[in-house]
Structures are given as C-alpha cells and as structure tokens.
Amino acid sequence: MIEINDVTVMFGGVRGLNALTARLPEPVTGLVGPNGAGKTTLINVLSGFVLPTAGAVKIDGQDLKGVKPHRRAAFGIRRTFQNEQVVENLTAAENIAAVIDNVPTDGPRGKLIDKALDFVGLCARARVLGRDLNAFDRRMVEIARATVGKPRLVMMDEPGAGLAEDESDHLRLVIKAIHDHCGAQVLLVDHDVDLISATCTATLVLDFGSRIAYGPTAEVLADPKVRAAYLGVVEEAA
Amino acid sequence: MSEQTLAPAGALRVNPTWIVGVLVALAALYELPDLLQDYWLRTFNSVVALAICSLSASLLFAQLGMVSLAQYGLLGVGGWFALRISHGLGVPFEIALLAGGVAAAIVGLIVGLPALRMRGLYLAIITLMMAGAIQVLISAFGFPDGGAGILGKSDTTRQMMARPFVADSDSAYFRYSLVVLALCYALVQAHIRSRPGRAWAMIRRGEVCAIACGVDIVAYKVWAFTLAGFLAGIAGGLLAGGVGQLDGSAFPASQSIMVFALTIVGGAYSWFGPIAAGLLLRAFPALLNDFHVDGNIATMVFGAGLLHALITAPQGVAGQIAGAGASLRKLVGGGKAAA
Amino acid sequence: MPDFAPFFVSGLATAATYVLAAVGIVVLYRASGVVNFAQGAVGALAAFVSWAIVQHGGPDVVGWIAGILVAVALSLFYGRVLAPRLAYGDPVMRAVATLSFALILLGFIDYIWGEAPRKLRLPTDTSGFEWLGVRITYTRAVAFGIAATATVAIMTFLARSRLGLQMRALANNRDLSAMLGVRVLRADAYAWVISGVLAGVSGILLADLQRLSGIALTFAVIPAIAAAVIGRFASLPATVAGGLVIGVCEALLTPVPLIGPFRTAVPFLFAVIALLWMQRRATYVYR
Numbered sequence: 001m002i003e004i005n006d007v008t009v010m011f012g013g014v015r016g017l018n019a020l021t022a023r024l025p026e027p028v029t030g031l032v033g034p035n036g037a038g039k040t041t042l043i044n045v046l047s048g049f050v051l052p053t054a055g056a057v058k059i060d061g062q063d064l065k066g067v068k069p070h071r072r073a074a075f076g077i078r079r080t081f082q083n084e085q086v087v088e089n090l091t092a093a094e095n096i097a098a099v100i101d102n103v104p105t106d107g108p109r110g111k112l113i114d115k116a117l118d119f120v121g122l123c124a125r126a127r128v129l130g131r132d133l134n135a136f137d138r139r140m141v142e143i144a145r146a147t148v149g150k151p152r153l154v155m156m157d158e159p160g161a162g163l164a165e166d167e168s169d170h171l172r173l174v175i176k177a178i179h180d181h182c183g184a185q186v187l188l189v190d191h192d193v194d195l196i197s198a199t200c201t202a203t204l205v206l207d208f209g210s211r212i213a214y215g216p217t218a219e220v221l222a223d224p225k226v227r228a229a230y231l232g233v234v235e236e237a238a
Numbered sequence: 239m240s241e242q243t244l245a246p247a248g249a250l251r252v253n254p255t256w257i258v259g260v261l262v263a264l265a266a267l268y269e270l271p272d273l274l275q276d277y278w279l280r281t282f283n284s285v286v287a288l289a290i291c292s293l294s295a296s297l298l299f300a301q302l303g304m305v306s307l308a309q310y311g312l313l314g315v316g317g318w319f320a321l322r323i324s325h326g327l328g329v330p331f332e333i334a335l336l337a338g339g340v341a342a343a344i345v346g347l348i349v350g351l352p353a354l355r356m357r358g359l360y361l362a363i364i365t366l367m368m369a370g371a372i373q374v375l376i377s378a379f380g381f382p383d384g385g386a387g388i389l390g391k392s393d394t395t396r397q398m399m400a401r402p403f404v405a406d407s408d409s410a411y412f413r414y415s416l417v418v419l420a421l422c423y424a425l426v427q428a429h430i431r432s433r434p435g436r437a438w439a440m441i442r443r444g445e446v447c448a449i450a451c452g453v454d455i456v457a458y459k460v461w462a463f464t465l466a467g468f469l470a471g472i473a474g475g476l477l478a479g480g481v482g483q484l485d486g487s488a489f490p491a492s493q494s495i496m497v498f499a500l501t502i503v504g505g506a507y508s509w510f511g512p513i514a515a516g517l518l519l520r521a522f523p524a525l526l527n528d529f530h531v532d533g534n535i536a537t538m539v540f541g542a543g544l545l546h547a548l549i550t551a552p553q554g555v556a557g558q559i560a561g562a563g564a565s566l567r568k569l570v571g572g573g574k575a576a577a
Numbered sequence: 578m579p580d581f582a583p584f585f586v587s588g589l590a591t592a593a594t595y596v597l598a599a600v601g602i603v604v605l606y607r608a609s610g611v612v613n614f615a616q617g618a619v620g621a622l623a624a625f626v627s628w629a630i631v632q633h634g635g636p637d638v639v640g641w642i643a644g645i646l647v648a649v650a651l652s653l654f655y656g657r658v659l660a661p662r663l664a665y666g667d668p669v670m671r672a673v674a675t676l677s678f679a680l681i682l683l684g685f686i687d688y689i690w691g692e693a694p695r696k697l698r699l700p701t702d703t704s705g706f707e708w709l710g711v712r713i714t715y716t717r718a719v720a721f722g723i724a725a726t727a728t729v730a731i732m733t734f735l736a737r738s739r740l741g742l743q744m745r746a747l748a749n750n751r752d753l754s755a756m757l758g759v760r761v762l763r764a765d766a767y768a769w770v771i772s773g774v775l776a777g778v779s780g781i782l783l784a785d786l787q788r789l790s791g792i793a794l795t796f797a798v799i800p801a802i803a804a805a806v807i808g809r810f811a812s813l814p815a816t817v818a819g820g821l822v823i824g825v826c827e828a829l830l831t832p833v834p835l836i837g838p839f840r841t842a843v844p845f846l847f848a849v850i851a852l853l854w855m856q857r858r859a860t861y862v863y864r
Contacts (some may be wrong), residue, residue: 047450073452085447087439098436102452145451305669307676352852358669359612360852363802366614367845370799378838491796492683495676502673534688541680548674551664 001025002046002153002185007055009041009209016041018209019055027179028186030200030217032193034230037206039189043155046187047079048072059152074103076152076184080142080159088131092122092141095130096148103149116144119181120174136167143174151184160192168195175199193221193231205230264420268413279408281524283480286415287313287473288497289516290422294469295501296512297426301438302462304358308346308365309470310494311372316342316471317478322382324399324478331402335418335475342471343464350467354459369494380486381478398482415476422469423509434461496537499544582711584828587786590717592824593724594783598801599808599820600728601775604735606810607748608768611660612672613652617798618682619773620780621791623648625690627781628697628789637700641781648777649770651682656769657762679795686791697784720782727775732813744768800824803844807851823847 002024009016017038031039044050046057048069057064059077067075087095096113105112117123120140125133133141139159146154156175160168176199178186188200196203196217203220205213207229213220220226291313298304320338323329329337346368353364379389405414429435437458440448448455478484500518505511523536598616606612627644631637655678663674701715735741743764746754755761783797800823807819823844830840 049446049449070449070452070454073450079450081447081450085444085450087443087447089439089442090436094436094439098440098453099451101433101436102454303669305673349849352849352856355856356852358667359672360806362669362672363612363806364845364848364852367799367803367848370796371842371845374839374841490792492680492792495680498673499677499680532688534684537684538681538688539684541677541682541684544677544680545659545674548670548677549659549662549664 001058001060002029002187003058003061004042005056005058007042007045007052007057009038009045009050010053015209016050017045017052020206020209020211022204022211022214024185024187024202024204024214026185026200026202028175028188028200030196030203031187031189031206032191032196032203032230033206033212036208038209039206040157041209042206043079043157043187043189046072046077046153046155048077070102073099076150077155078146078151078153078184079155080139080146080157082157082161084135084138084142086130086133086138086141088129091127091129092117092133092137092144093126095141096144099145099148103151105149112148116148119147119177120144121170136163139163139171140174143178147178147182147184149182151182153187154178154184155187155189157189158191159188160190160195168192171195172198197221264416268416276408278524279412280480281520283408283412283415284477284520285513285516286412286419287477287480287516288519289513290419290473290476291470291497292501292504292512292515292519293422293426294466294473295498296506296515297469298462298466299498299501299506301430301435301442302459303442304459304462305362305498306350306365306463306466307362307491307494307498308350308368308372309466310497311369311489311491312342312346312467312470313474313477314372314376314484314489315345316474317484318376318379318381318474319471320475321399321478321484325382325384328400331400331479334399335472335479338475338478339468339471342474343467346467346470347460347464350463351460354463355456366491366495369491373489373491376489377486381484383483399478401479411480415480418472418476422472425465425469429465434458438462492537496540499540503540503543503547581829581832582709584831585825586711586713586717588825588828589821590720590786591783591828592821593720594779594786594797595800595804595824596724596817596820597727597775597779597782598798599804599816600731600813601772601779602798602801602805603808603810603813603816604731604744604775605768605772606805608744609656609660609747609765610668610671610751611656611675612668612802612805612810613675613772614672614798614802615655615675615679615682616772616776616801617780618679618686618791618795619648619651619776620778620783620797621686621794622651622682622780623777624697624780624784624789624794625686625791628695628784629690631698644781645774645777648780649773652769652773652776653766656772657766679798683791683795686795690791692790692792695789697781697789699781699785702785716782716785720786723778723782727778728813728817731771735813740764740767800827800844803848803851806848809855819847819851 002022004020004022004024007017007020020038020042031042033039041050045052046064048064048067059075064072064075087098090098093113096116097109100109100112113126114123117126120143122137122140122144125137130138130141143156143159146156159175160171163171172195175186175188178184188196190196200217202215203217204211205220205223205226212229213223213226221231291309294312295306295309298306316338318338319341320334323337324331324334349368350361350364353361382389401411402414405411430438437448437453440451440453441455441458445455474484496519497515500515501511504513504515504518518540523533526533526536598620602613602616623644626647627640630640630643655675659678660671660674663671665671665674699716701719703714705712705714705718707713735745743754743759744767746757746759747761747764747768751761780794783794787793801820803823804816804820808814808816826847827840827843830836830843
C-alpha cells in the first residue's frame with residue numbers, strides 16, 4: 001500500500017508536485033501524465049532523491065521520512081531507470097549480487113541470483129558481462145535486481161521504451177508476474193498507453209503536479225479530463 | 239554526479255590464465271637478484287615499494303575514478319611510523335610495516351574524509367594540499383633514525399632500519415619485497431572480487447544507480463581510500479627497510495603528483511601498470527643518472543607522458559604491452575593457421 | 578609578544594598575489610570548466626623569463642612585458658591546442674591534465690635555471706612609505722593596488738561587457754550557449770588570455786615578494802586554489818576574501834614560535850574548513 005499524503009515539492013519557484021494525495025493499493029499501478037506532470041518527481045520522492053517540501057509518504061503503513069536514500073533499497077523500495085543503469089564491468093549475476101549485498105535476504109545468495117535470473121528469463125546469460133548484453137537483456141537485469149530479496153515496491157520508469165514487439169510482450173508478462181514472484185507492488189511510469197492498459201489494474205494520472213484522476217485503468221483512460229490533458233481529443237470542426 | 243569515464247573490461251581484474259604468467263614471471267624475478275649489482279639491486283628494492291604505492295593510486299582510480307594526489311605523501315607517513323616504531327620499540331619488521339600501514343590509512347582518512355562526500359574534483363584538490371602539508375611536516379620533522387623523543391631523531395649516528403629476520407641481505411630483501419607485493423595484489427584482488435568490488439563498480443557506473451541499489455556511497459569510498467592509504471603506508475615501511483633510512487627532503491608534493499601521473503602512464507587498469515609505474519619512477523631516473531642526464535628531463539618526460547596518456551586515453555604502457563602481446567599472438571596464430 | 582604589524586603588511590601583499598591567481602582560476606573555471614593547476618607554473622616561467630631578460634641587460638619593462646606575453650602564449654597554447662584534445666571530458670581529468678602541463682613547465686624551469694636561491698628585483702623594492710608605523714615598500718603597495726584594480730576590472734567586465742556576458746553564459750551552460758549563437762571558442766580563448774595575464778602578473782610579483790624558485794612559484798597555486806575553494810569556484814567576492822584571509826594568516830603565523838615553520842599548511846586548513854562548511858546541510862542533487 002502506497003500512501004501519498006499532501007505531498008508538495010518546490011523546485012525554486014516551480015511546483016513539481018502540488019499537494020498530491022493518493023492511496024495506491026493495487027499490485028500494478030500505472031502512473032501517467034504529460035511531460036512535466038510530476039511523474040519522475042514523485043518517483044524521486046519515493047526513492048529519496050528529492051525531499052518533499054511538505055507532506056509525507058508511507059509504504060505499508062511506514063513513514064518514509066528519515067529513511068536515507070541508500071537505505072530505501074533495504075527498506076524495500078527499488079527502481080529501474082529510464083537510462084538503464086547496468087554495471088558494464090560486472091556479469092549479470094554479479095549485478096544482482098551487488099544488490100543482494102545491501103538488502104535483507106532469506107536464503108543462500110547463489111539460489112537467490114538463480115531465482116531472479118530465472119524470473120526474467122536470463123539464466124543462460126548469467127555469466128555475461130554487462131557490456132556484452134543487449135538493451136533488452138539489460139532491462140531484464142535491472143528488473144532482476146529490483147525484484148531480488150524482499151522488495152515492497154518496484155518502480156519502473158519507462159521500461160518499455162525502444163522495445164520490439166516480442167520484447168514488449170515478454171516485458172508485460174514479467175511486470176504482471178512481479179507481485180506473485182516477490183510480493184512487491186509495481187508502480188509503472190510509461191507513455192505507452194497499451195502497456196499501461198495491459199498491465200495495470202489501476203492508474204494515477206498527474207498533470208501540473210496534481211492528481212487529475214485515479215481509478216481502474218480503463219475508466220481513467222476514458223475520462224474526459226484525462227483525454228483533454230493527456231491523450232488528446234478530436235477537435236470538432238468549427 | 240560522477241560521469242562514467244572510460245573503464246575497460248575487468249578493471250584491475252586478474253584473469254586466471256594471467257596468474258600462471260605472473261607466477262612464471264615472479265619465479266624469473268626470484269633469480270634476478272643474483273644477476274644484479276648492488277646499486278641496481280637496491281634500486282629494484284625501491285621499485286617494488288613504489289609499485290605498491292602506485293597500486294594504491296591505481297586502486298582508487300581504476301575502481302572508483304577517484305584521483306588521489308597524496309599517495310606518495312602517505313607513503314612518507316607510513317615510512318615515518320614504521321621507522322619510529324621499529325627504532326623506538328624494537329619490534330619485528332612485520333609489525334613495524336603493519337603499523338606504518340595502519341597509521342597512513344588513518345591519516346589519509348582523517349584528511350580525505352571531508353572531500354569524500356563531494357565531487358571528485360575536491361578530492362583531487364584536497365589530496366594535493368595534503369601532499370603539500372605532509373611535505374612541510376616531513377621536511378621540518380625529518381625521519382626517525384634511532385634517537386629518543388617523539389621525533390626519534392638522533393644527534394649522533396643514524397641507525398638503519400632493522401630488516402626482517404629472514405631477509406637481511408639486499409637480495410633476500412628483494413625477494414621478501416616481492417612477496418609483500420604479491421600479498422598486496424592479493425589483498426586488492428580479494429576486495430575487487432567480493433562485496434566492496436561490486437559496490438565500487440556500482441558507484442563507478444553512476445552514483446544514482448548505486449544509491450538505488452542500496453550502496454552507501456560514502457562508506458565504500460571511505461573503505462577504498464583507507465585501503466589505499468594502508469597500501470601506501472606498507473610501501474613506506476618497505477622503502478625504509480630497503481634503503482635503511484628515509485630522507486626528509488625527498489617527499490616534495492611534486493613526487494606525489496608524479497606517482498599519480500606514472501600510475502596513469504603505466505596503465506591504471508592493468509595489473510602490470512603499477513609495476514611499470516614503479517620502474518618508471520625509480521629505474522628511469524637511475525638510468526638517466528647512469529648516463530649523466532639531468533633528472534629534470536625525467537620530470538618533463540613524465541609530464542609529457544601523462545599528457546599524452548590523457549590525450550590518447552590508451553591503457554598506458556601496460557596496455558601497449560598487452561596490445562603488442564595480442565598482436566604477436568595473432569601473428570603467431572595467423573602464421574600457424576596459414577601453414 | 579612579537580610585532581605583527583610588518584607581517585600583516587607583507588601578508589597583505591602576498592595575499593594580493595594569491596587573489597590575482599585565484600581570480601584567474603575562478604574566471605577560467607567558470608568559462609571553460611578547467612581548474613588550472615598549472616597557473617603557478619605558468620607564472621613561474623613568466624617570472625624567470627622576466628628575470629633572465631633583466632640579467633642580460635634588458636630594461637625592466639621589456640622583461641615584464643615579455644614575461645606576461647609568455648604566460649599568455651602558454652595559456653592560450655594549452656587552452657586552445659592541448660585541452661581540446663583530451664580524451665576525457667570530466668572536470669577531474671581535465672584538471673589532472675593541467676597538472677601534467679605544470680610538471681613539464683616545472684621540469685623545464687629547473688632544467689634551465691635550477692633551484693639556486695634567487696630574487697627577482699623590481700624597481701619599486703627600494704622605496705616605500707610609512708603607514709601606521711610600518712614601512713611599506715612600493716612593490717607591496719603596487720601588488721595590492723594591482724590586485725584590487727584587476728579584481729574590480731574583471732568583475733565589471735564580466736557584469737557589463739558583451740564578452741563578459743558571453744563568458745557567463747559559457748559558465749552556465751556551454752552547449753546551450755553555442756546553440757544561442759555565442760562564439761564559444763572565442764569566449765573560451767579570452768578566458769585563457771585573462772588567466773595567462775593574471776598568472777604572469779602574480780608570478781612576477783610573488784617572485785619579488787618571496788623568492789624566484791620554480792618549485793615555490795609552481796606550488797603557490799595551492800593557496801590560490803584554496804581561495805577558489807572558499808569561493809566555491811563561483812563567487813569572486815568570496816574568493817577575494819578567501820585569498821586575503823589565507824595570505825594574511827600565513828604571514829601572521831611567521832613569528833609565532835612553534836607554528837611558524839608550518840604556516841604553509843594554512844591554505845590547506847582553510848580549504849578543509851571550507852569543505853566542511855559546505856557540507857553542513859546534507860543536500861542531494863539528482864540529475
């Protein structure tokens with residue numbers, strides 16, 4: 001359960017987030033909105049990279065205030081990045097091991113790594129160096145890193161960008177399976193409306209740092225306010 | 239945050255097949271002392287110590303992209319403590335060596351800590367100033383040589399540092415130094431292949447990524463910097479043992495810059511780099527001396543070498559050698575295939 | 578209780594040279610992104626060229642002009658020929674590259690002239706005036722005056738002139754400035770010229786006030802950089818204040834019994850304190 005209570009973020013004079021309030025209980029929640037709406041800002045608040053000027057965020061009832069950014073991974077907050085951040089000099093397995101070093105685990109390291117690689121379908125490439133993995137495999141390594149251990153929340157920032165169709169299908173399967181695999185909620189930011197519809201049971205829509213809609217994905221995407229702000233409306237011929 | 243500068247695969251990693259080559263080389267080197275005259279043997283003793291100092295700089299640069307311009311100064315600190323404890327307490331050489339290492343690690347850490355949380359540029363600046371400050375202190379205090387008092391400086395005869403029991407002669411000491419060098423390499427490898435190495439690789443990839451994966455960046459930078467200080471201190475003790483005394487005027491800040499410069503020129507990303515750096519730092523000026531060429535030529539050459547290395551970004555001398563080795567292998571292999 | 582007054586005065590003069598060098602470093606850093614560790618070495622060569630010309634019977638003025646020209650030429654050469662060729666783009670490596678240039682210059686100076694103790698003499702050394710009971714040579718007054726004038730001139734230049742505006746744009750965002758039509762290379766070149774002039778002037782003055790030594794002058798870049806650190810490499814007023822404080826404190830410690838010989842570590846202490854002060858609030862920037 002993600003609880004965002006009245007969160008405001010000011011960047012100088014610009015309101016990144018404007019008294020945002022939302023309760024997100026679904027296993028996979030979408031986060032959409034036009035550019036500059038505050039999606040990345042919200043994720044950064046959850047990651048601890050940005051301190052809210054006002055308001056609080058709670059995950060599973062625990063307040064995030066005071067949890068340092070580098071402790072949030074152990075707390076259970078993980079993320080994947082828009083520009084993938086796989087370590088080139090380490091193998092896929094070592095990339096995952098690097099995360100295991102810093103989070104609470106319940107089992108021998110080797111098994112956890114195998115389990116994570118198996119989940120994303122990268123078992124065969126465990127010993128391949130990051131620099132030798134293609135873009136899609138790197139995305140999968142990031143997801144494996146994010147789902148190892150006992151995460152509570154996995155945030156994904158535009159994971160679908162630049163993927164081919166079969167890769168996109170595989171990504172959808174993985175995203176939908178995350179909750180069953182490790183018990184974590186997923187917060188998915190993407191511009192690909194099809195991806196959002198296919199994976200997210202509920203969606204939060206932001207515009208200018210405020211929430212303009214939240215609910216079951218299909219309803220939200222059909223909402224006229226959302227259409228006006230984000231999806232676009234067909235102009236009536238004058 | 240930190241940009242990912244060019245870091246080729248397996249920074250400072252040792253390939254298993256290379257280990258065999260290293261062992262063979264070490265065995266050959268073991269025989270070397272019997273072939274060298276006194277002066278050159280003592281020079282090579284210093285080369286080994288300097289190689290360890292260069293290793294410390296290389297560790298920081300290759301693993302984390304951190305530029306420390308104080309490693310030679312920390313070598314001086316380590317040498318000072320090793321000498322003081324050896325002369326003052328009469329402890330075995332190994333204890334003095336370790337004490338020097340620990341002392342240098344602590345000094346380096348205290349001074350470097352403010353900068354470790356900030357951009358890499360500030361670390362370079364602070365370590366440069368640290369080298370300058372150490373220069374001032376060392377030239378004022380000198381090195382202990384058997385006297386009493388805190389500074390341990392004697393007014394009468396200067397004592398040489400007591401050597402290890404097993405290695406009293408110059409050639410035995412050379413072999414002893416090689417063992418210490420190998421242990422230092424092993425220590426670095428052990429770090430790289432386990433938890434700190436993974437964390438360092440994450441930090442190098444990007445601080446944002448590292449934080450998101452739970453790495454405590456400052457803590458791991460501190461760990462690396464402490465380890466580097468320890469290695470530099472060990473190098474200092476080893477140098478003191480080899481030469482017998484250390485000279486208070488021989489630790490100018492420029493020497494610390496040159497250690498870093500030659501670490502890059504020698505090849506920061508290769509295991510052979512620090513050894514090449516040690517050779518360049520000590521053997522090259524000695525060679526110039528043999529030919530009665532002004533030592534300042536060496537300074538200019540080293541400066542130009544570093545500039546060249548930064549312009550062309552090669553893997554340094556070690557990289558050139560490795561590249562030449564690869565071409566040679568291809569040549570031989572190609573020749574075989576054609577035959 | 579030693580008389581601190583003469584040390585205060587000489588400290589102000591030395592501090593003036595630190596300020597000149599520090600301003601050069603900050604202006605260059607803001608415009609080009611390079612922390613010029615070779616500032617001192619360039620100044621050293623300017624001082625030696627100046628001295629050598631006078632030694633060979635040339636007029637003082639020719640010596641000074643030649644020295645400053647050499648400094649400008651070296652700076653321009655580094656900035657427009659060597660610096661663009663670096664394979665590394667990050668600030669640390671670009672600063673390290675200037676260090677290599679400093680090594681080359683230092684080696685060259687020591688090769689040609691060696692480290693014999695020397696003094697560079699300026700005509701203003703011999704005469705002076707009294708102020709508050711302390712004798713001030715004209716050299717010291719001139720040094721202070723040049724530093725003050727140069728700083729004000731540069732600050733006005735940056736704030737008011739077109740080229741100054743362009744340099745500030747460069748400092749802010751180089752790529753964006755290029756897109757807006759700022760002639761980046763030209764502004765860059767001018768920054769290097771300014772840096773060279775300031776290096777030359779401060780090198781010649783410091784060689785007179787302290788000593789003409791390749792090593793001493795090259796490493797005089799350390800107090801200059803400490804001052805720049807205090808100014809966070811951004812604020813000229815803070816840099817000037819930092820340079821003055823460092824120079825004066827260094828000098829004031831000279832007569833103090835135990836600490837005297839270690840006063841050259843003063844810039845280092847100030848830099849560390851400045852860093853700690855900068856970190857007092859944990860701020861995190863996510864790019």
